[in-house]
Amino acid sequence: MKELISYILRFGNLNPQQIDFIAEKAKEIVIHKDEYFSEAGKTSRQVGFILEGITRVCYYNNKGEEITKYFIEENNLVVDFESFDNEIPSTAYVQAITDCRLIVFSKKNWQELLNTIVGWDAIVHKIIAKALMQKVERRSPLVSEDATTRYLKFIEIYPTVVNRIPLSYIASYLGITQSSLSRIRKNIR
Amino acid sequence: MKELISYILRFGNLNPQQIDFIAEKAKEIVIHKDEYFSEAGKTSRQVGFILEGITRVCYYNNKGEEITKYFIEENNLVVDFESFDNEIPSTAYVQAITDCRLIVFSKKNWQELLNTIVGWDAIVHKIIAKALMQKVERRSPLVSEDATTRYLKFIEIYPTVVNRIPLSYIASYLGITQSSLSRIRKNIR
DNA sequence: AACGCTTTTTGCCAAATGGTAAATGATTTC
DNA sequence: GAAATCATTTACCATTTGGCAAAAAGCGTT
Numbered sequence: 001m002k003e004l005i006s007y008i009l010r011f012g013n014l015n016p017q018q019i020d021f022i023a024e025k026a027k028e029i030v031i032h033k034d035e036y037f038s039e040a041g042k043t044s045r046q047v048g049f050i051l052e053g054i055t056r057v058c059y060y061n062n063k064g065e066e067i068t069k070y071f072i073e074e075n076n077l078v079v080d081f082e083s084f085d086n087e088i089p090s091t092a093y094v095q096a097i098t099d100c101r102l103i104v105f106s107k108k109n110w111q112e113l114l115n116t117i118v119g120w121d122a123i124v125h126k127i128i129a130k131a132l133m134q135k136v137e138r139r140s141p142l143v144s145e146d147a148t149t150r151y152l153k154f155i156e157i158y159p160t161v162v163n164r165i166p167l168s169y170i171a172s173y174l175g176i177t178q179s180s181l182s183r184i185r186k187n188i189r
Numbered sequence: 190m191k192e193l194i195s196y197i198l199r200f201g202n203l204n205p206q207q208i209d210f211i212a213e214k215a216k217e218i219v220i221h222k223d224e225y226f227s228e229a230g231k232t233s234r235q236v237g238f239i240l241e242g243i244t245r246v247c248y249y250n251n252k253g254e255e256i257t258k259y260f261i262e263e264n265n266l267v268v269d270f271e272s273f274d275n276e277i278p279s280t281a282y283v284q285a286i287t288d289c290r291l292i293v294f295s296k297k298n299w300q301e302l303l304n305t306i307v308g309w310d311a312i313v314h315k316i317i318a319k320a321l322m323q324k325v326e327r328r329s330p331l332v333s334e335d336a337t338t339r340y341l342k343f344i345e346i347y348p349t350v351v352n353r354i355p356l357s358y359i360a361s362y363l364g365i366t367q368s369s370l371s372r373i374r375k376n377i378r
Numbered sequence: 379a380a381c382g383c384t385t386t387t388t389g390c391c392a393a394a395t396g397g398t399a400a401a402t403g404a405t406t407t408c
Numbered sequence: 409g410a411a412a413t414c415a416t417t418t419a420c421c422a423t424t425t426g427g428c429a430a431a432a433a434g435c436g437t438t
């Protein structure tokens with residue numbers, strides 16, 4: 001729990017009562033490898049925070065290929081706010097790629113946080129803005145680089161992830177085939 | 190001015206006094222084609238809103254290639270908040286690629302909005318979150334598609350832009366060479 | 379209309395990546 | 409520990425894209 005609180009406190013101030021209130025509304029859950037936290041087509045009904053483990057956000061493009069949009073690691077929020085806020089179907093899957101331990105807030109409890117904690121809305125939007133900026137900064141440069149450079153950037157950005165997840169997910173994230181990535185790995189050694 | 194106000198009102202409520210106050214703090218400027226709104230290495234000192242024209246955000250990667258990260262069109266905010274908020278050097282250039290008419294707020298006036306209008310901070314962060322989400326959704330899919338599909342997606346996303354800007358900018362946005370894009374255009378016809 | 383300048387299109391060949399399938403390696407299950 | 413299952417590497421060839429340079433087209437100026 002303290003991980004979440006200190007994460008939140010980086011974006012705004014909260015008094016002890018408010019912190020207690022947040023803790024009351026939180027619930028800890030476990031998701032096993034390959035299980036989904038949320039699914040495309042379904043409305044996202046909870047806000048999560050990863051204490052342990054790695055998830056990925058993925059979808060199927062119109063050729064039916066599975067695309068990994070990004071990975072979300074420990075100490076990050078995991079939620080599709082577009083879907084959660086507007087109660088519309090999500091466009092992507094969020095899947096655990098290792099066993100994960102999460103803190104989650106139900107829609108109802110989240111609403112209570114919004115109603116009770118003055119400035120919660122602002123804090124949350126700062127967090128979202130920050131996370132989105134990171135996604136842009138990470139994903140965008142891939143467009144203009146060749147496959148090897150992409151992989152090297154990936155290693156830089158996700159050093160703790162590289163060796164914990166299947167090569168196929170990385171390839172899909174980088175927009176190249178498994179075999180290409182395998183060749184690239186070989187060339188790098 | 191009304192374009193900006195109605196844009197803002199989509200993200201939160203403001204009373205007439207507040208709206209007047211915003212208008213007071215705003216200034217309209219013109220930037221000519223190829224001029225910069227802000228530059229890499231310099232701290233971003235104003236928040237802009239495009240009334241007319243197209244800008245692009247670009248930078249140089251470590252091979253010295255000029256990369257267009259995205260285009261920003263009419264009725265959108267243009268600002269590097271990372272740089273503006275923290276007063277650190279910006280990492281990208283914002284360049285007008287047609288003549289542009291903008292509304293701008295100086296750092297000082299922006300600060301006054303923050304201090305005077307309750308909830309301004311929250312509104313701004315919602316706007317930023319929305320804009321960033323759009324950037325992610327636009328740029329991210331490019332990674333996994335081949336050059337032709339990228340170009341088709343570009344046309345979908347920026348239908349009003351395609352024919353107003355040089356091919357080289359589009360190529361740089363899509364992460365392909367000019368000649369490739371030229372060939373792709375030919376094949377599509 | 380002719381000139382200079384910039385942008386776009388082409389042509390040529392080399393290099394990178396994809397597609398497919400088989401071989402190898404690793405891991406789980408019984 | 410053998411079999412089955414899954415992940416990774418390799419091989420082959422086809423296709424796409426890049427690099428470079430020249431030609432063509434477009435545009436503004438005189």
